[in-house]
Amino acid sequence: MAVMAPILHSEFIEQEQYVKNPHLDHMEEDILYHFNLGTKTHNLPAMFGDIKFVCVGGSANRMRSFAQFIHQQLKLAGNADDIRDICEGTDRYSMYKVGPVLSISHGMGVPSISIMLHELIKLLYHAHCRDVMLFRIGTSGGIGLPPGTVVITDKAVDSFFRPQFEQVVLGKVITRSTELDKGMAEELLQCSTELHNFPSIIGNTMCTHDFYEGQGRLDGALCSFSTEEKLEYLRKAHEAGIRNIEMESTVFAAMCRICNLKAAVICVTLLNRLEGDQISTPHEVLVEYQQRPQHLVAHFIKKQLALI
Ligand SMILES: O=P(O)(O)O[C@H]1O[C@H](CO)[C@@H](O)[C@H]1O
Ligand SMILES: O=c1cc[nH]c(=O)[nH]1
Numbered sequence: 001m002a003v004m005a006p007i008l009h010s011e012f013i014e015q016e017q018y019v020k021n022p023h024l025d026h027m028e029e030d031i032l033y034h035f036n037l038g039t040k041t042h043n044l045p046a047m048f049g050d051i052k053f054v055c056v057g058g059s060a061n062r063m064r065s066f067a068q069f070i071h072q073q074l075k076l077a078g079n080a081d082d083i084r085d086i087c088e089g090t091d092r093y094s095m096y097k098v099g100p101v102l103s104i105s106h107g108m109g110v111p112s113i114s115i116m117l118h119e120l121i122k123l124l125y126h127a128h129c130r131d132v133m134l135f136r137i138g139t140s141g142g143i144g145l146p147p148g149t150v151v152i153t154d155k156a157v158d159s160f161f162r163p164q165f166e167q168v169v170l171g172k173v174i175t176r177s178t179e180l181d182k183g184m185a186e187e188l189l190q191c192s193t194e195l196h197n198f199p200s201i202i203g204n205t206m207c208t209h210d211f212y213e214g215q216g217r218l219d220g221a222l223c224s225f226s227t228e229e230k231l232e233y234l235r236k237a238h239e240a241g242i243r244n245i246e247m248e249s250t251v252f253a254a255m256c257r258i259c260n261l262k263a264a265v266i267c268v269t270l271l272n273r274l275e276g277d278q279i280s281t282p283h284e285v286l287v288e289y290q291q292r293p294q295h296l297v298a299h300f301i302k303k304q305l306a307l308i
Contacts, residue, residue, distance in 0.1 A: 018132075018259045019125045030126065032119040036089035039126050047086075048127035052100040053301050054120065055294075056113070057137045058248075060085075060094035060105040066137065066294050067096035067103040073298045074099050074307065101301065106248065110209060113248040117255045124261075133184065133304075134263040136252050137293035139286075140205065140244035141215060142269025143234055147281060150200040150292050152188045153180055153265035154241070156249035157206050159214065161240040165207075165254035178253035184264040184300075191299040198292045203243030205265055207250040215245050217277040234273055244269050266293040 024030065031038040055070075057063050064085070071080040076099050086095040093116055096103045104120065106113040124132055142149055155163040156178040165176045185202055192200030212220025216230040237245075249265045256263035268289045270279050279286070302308045 017125065018121050018129075018261060020258060024122070024125075030122060032123055034090060034092040034115055035087050035095065035119050035123065037086070037119075037123065044123060044127040048097070048102070048123060049129060050100050051097070051102050051124065051127065051129050051132060053133050053135070053297075053304075054102045054104065054124075055135045055137055055297055056104050056106050056116070056120075056252075057293075058106060058108050058139070062137075062290055063094055063103045063105040064096060065291075067098050067101075069291075069294055070101050070103070070298055070301065071098045073302060074101070074305070100305070108211075109247050110207070110251045114251045114255070117252065121255065121259050121261070132261060134252075134256050134261050135293075135297050135300075136248060136263075136265045136267070137297055138246055138248070138265070138267040139270050139290060140246040140267035141271055141273045142244050143238045143242055143273050145201070145243055145269050145272060146199065147269055147271050148198060148285075148289050148292070149243075149269045150192065150198060150296060151205060151244040151267055151269060152185045152192075152200060152202045152296075153205040153249055153253075153267070154182075154185060154202050155204045156180065156253040156265060157204055157240070157242060158250055159206065159208050161204075161206070161237060161242065163204075165250040167251075167254075176254035177257060178250045179257055180253050180264060181262040184262055187303075188264055188266060188296055188300055191296050191303065195295060195299055197295075200292075200296065201243060204241040205249045205267065206237055206242045206245045208245060208247055211247065215273070219277045231274065238274075245273065266296055268292045 029040040067083050068080040083096050087093050094105045106116040157163050163178050165178050167174045189202055208214035213222055216233050244267055246267050
């Protein structure tokens, strides 16, 4: 690997900084353990300095497919099948770089994406990246929507329908806002009208800490509530403007906001939770659904790069 990046970025201090941690400037080396990358072992500015768009999603296969798709969409040189996993030295996350686009998997749930985001945001900082936009492209359960609808998140809310994320730090609860970039959400909705091949809406997204009980499912190994209680909760969520449920949006929104990163959450609904809990849609239909947020984001990126 080429020359090491110095940790202290004093020439960048007057510019917008992505990290909010004074301790970083005093570290000799920063090891991004779950990416198997580090400031002494890798030339992060050379590897990642041109990144402008970061797309994240739960599954490693989806993020590899997205990398191949965006490679073709941006008409880049080389074979899309040759794109290699930058994090192949670890099986925690997968990461693919395609021109100015980084595609990373984050696993399931808040702790998993939160660890990934800490290391990603430090990576962007060490690489001296500027004006980066982040997108979460995921799947979700819809409330009152036909399956396959893409929900662009207005507010990411917790299980109490509050637009906030609570993190326990040194035994105290810290509450952070989960406001996302309104301009990006509007522009993504505009992109969907230009593509006009699947329904897309802007709505609130509820982030839970569990797929089963936490999302009011009746089909988990545990269930302590009735069908009526489940439906009452989901109807109240709908009244609060919630149109889909997933498991990472609040921490994603909160961390991006604090770190001056513009961000959007785009999740396709796999089912209508008012009609059931099991995901029984055929595999090939689910695969097509998962591609919908990718198409939307690819269109957005191409517009940003003035390629269309
Ligand atoms: O499809 P992804 O991006 O993984 O997102 C959703 O799917 C997982 C649950 O099946 C959770 O991570 C949820 O947020
Ligand atoms: O119902 C669903 C579907 C996908 N992801 C979720 O978190 N919930």
